[in-house]
Amino acid sequence: MAAIISCHTHSFSFFEAPRKLATPGSRSNCIKSSSPAHRFKPLCSQKSNAFESISEQRDWSSSIKKGAISIALAVGLLGGFSDLGSLESANAAAIAPALPDVSVLISGPPIKDPGTLLRNALPIDNKAIREVQKPLEDITDSLKIAGVKALDSVERNVRQASRALKEGRTMIVGGLAKSKVDDGVALLKKLEAGFDEMMKIVEDRNRDGVAPKQKELLNYVGGVEEDMVDGFPYEVPEEYKNMPLLKGRATVDMKVKVKDNPNVEECVFRIVLDGYNAPVTSGNFVDLVERHFYDGMEIQRADGFVVQTGDPDGPAEGFIVPSTEKVRTIPLEIMVVGEKAPFYGETLEELGLYKAQTKLPFNAFGTMAMAREEFEDNSASSQVFWLLKESELTPSNANILDGRYAVFGYVTQNEELLADLKVGDVIESIQVVAGLDNLVNPSYKIAS
The missing domain is CATH 1.20.120.290 (Oxygen-evolving enhancer protein 3 (PsbQ), four-helix up-down bundle)
Structure with missing residues (x-):
């Protein structure tokens, strides 16, 4: 959701979380002219009214109520401001009860190294x-x-x-x-x-x-x-067990052709996908990789906060299954520390798990996750993003992305080069270099 805190009081930014990119009619503008619809926009302006219409104000009021807890987390993590600026008092009151839960999320310096996060996430x-x-x-x-x-x-x-x-x-x-x-x-x-x-x-x-x-x-x-992991540690729910599943880990190399950068021409990013904690999400991605779905696709968002791709040409915003001609979607999948299996279909705040720590947090530069529609938890398909920046609203160790988007891997080599990618750079190929045998129920046809 788009969380806003008045810059007149706290100098925060307009935050827009990763989500599915728009259909081609507006997506072309986003790619070529960096349309603000899919970027982080400065809130401050000389206009007395930050919104252009009454209907937008109503939309904002509705959205803030739906996401009150997320904003409370963000505010609390920034030091527990008592004044929420331009937010209405009713909304501020709705947010206040969540603030005491924030402190339990901060339990020491955050771990930002992707290798450490992956080791700690093993079952x-x-x-x-x-x-x-x-x-x-x-x-x-x-x-x-x-x-x-x-x-x-x-x-x-x-x-x-x-x-x-x-x-x-x-x-x-x-x-x-x-x-x-x-x-x-x-x-x-x-x-x-x-x-x-x-x-x-x-x-x-x-x-x-x-x-x-x-x-x-x-x-x-x-x-x-x-080598201590003996088989796959739990059963995937019945409704998802026939989908492509990664029952273990896999490693992929993503080769990107960089345009208009004399310092970087070609990057190969190594990414470790964690099927132990996100089997459905990781399995869906590996299946698409084996279909060469991403090969030749452009980077579609690169705003300093995230790099995003995966929106195919055409009206669909995800992968269309050839046999059904429908978009394949996957459920939101979040593994929590202390749980034996992931939660499906709901964010942690919707589940009331405000104190929960995710096994795969948005801590590392190059954290990889699925984009989805803002208020549709189970709408992810093919669009993925990599987190680049630790912003005011997403500090490592406890942020408003954890528990709301499905993390399923980390870039472990050349992650610093993600910051050099731009809209229009081309993914030449993504290849599985290890762990393909952990993929079950593949929907693609494996060449003999």
């Missing part, structure tokens, strides 16, 4: 491997110390992780799925050898060698943790 419960993971991730903070002094902190991190592995090895191996024990043990041996290699890097005072080795070690840890 496992093994304290021993997490105690190896954490100090290795803390190396990132250690490297913020100036000069070679950072290496002393890195050394402590590595020693802590190594000690945790030695002390918890029995529990870690015991947590491996029976069919994956050999692979998991092999990864643990590589991890142990990697600790010795990292210590040599520290001894040589080679600060530049730390980050690449850290990434390698965390990849081993992530592999061990994935």
Whole structure:
């Protein structure tokens, strides 16, 4: 929804959440002239009335009531302003009760690294491997110390992780799925050898060698943790079980041709899709990738906040199933921390779960999610977006996108180049490079 807080009081922006792009009649204007209908617009102007008609004012009044809790979250996260500016007192009163719930969403610095978010989202419960993971991730903070002094902190991190592995090895191996024990043990041996290699890097005072080795070690840890997942952990609801489903994870490479940028000509973005927490959403996307649905499609929105694509040519705003000639839609799918299966068909605020934390939050630069119609939870089809900016209304760790849009993956390589994409840049191809065997009920025809 479009949440507005008066700039005369707080200097906020006009916020428009990602949604399906318009039909071609208006979409052409959006692409060629950056129509404000699909961009974030400055609210401040010299007009005394921010709306152009009485009907728009009525629409606003209706919309704000529907989204009162979302605005309350945004305001509360910005410090709990008591004055909501130009909002009517009745609307302010409706918002107020939600404010006490906001504080529980903020439980420390947000995790913004996509690799960490993906590791934490795995359906496992093994304290021993997490105690190896954490100090290795803390190396990132250690490297913020100036000069070679950072290496002393890195050394402590590595020693802590190594000690945790030695002390918890029995529990870690015991947590491996029976069919994956050999692979998991092999990864643990590589991890142990990697600790010795990292210590040599520290001894040589080679600060530049730390980050690449850290990434390698965390990849081993992530592999061990994935080897702890024994099959798919829950049953997808009956009404969705025959749709394309990703029962696990998959990795795709998205190759984009960049126009009119002398610094960047071609980008390949690696994206990890998480079917453990969003099997329907991820399965739908992989199925479309295998149909080459996105190949040759332009970037259709790039406003500094999100990059969005997936609206095909023609009147339809999603993927048309050839056999039915109807748009295929998928349900809103949100996995919550502490739950064994996702919630379907309703936002978390509609469910009254104001304190819930999502397993796949909008924390990382390059968070990937489905666009949909604003007040139609189950209207997503093919349009996807990547979050770029942490704005006033979407601070990491607790924001008005979490629980309202279905996140299903993160860009894990070259994510910083997303900011260079523009409307009109072309997706040359998206290819599945790992995990295609986790897709069930594919609707495309696999070539022999």
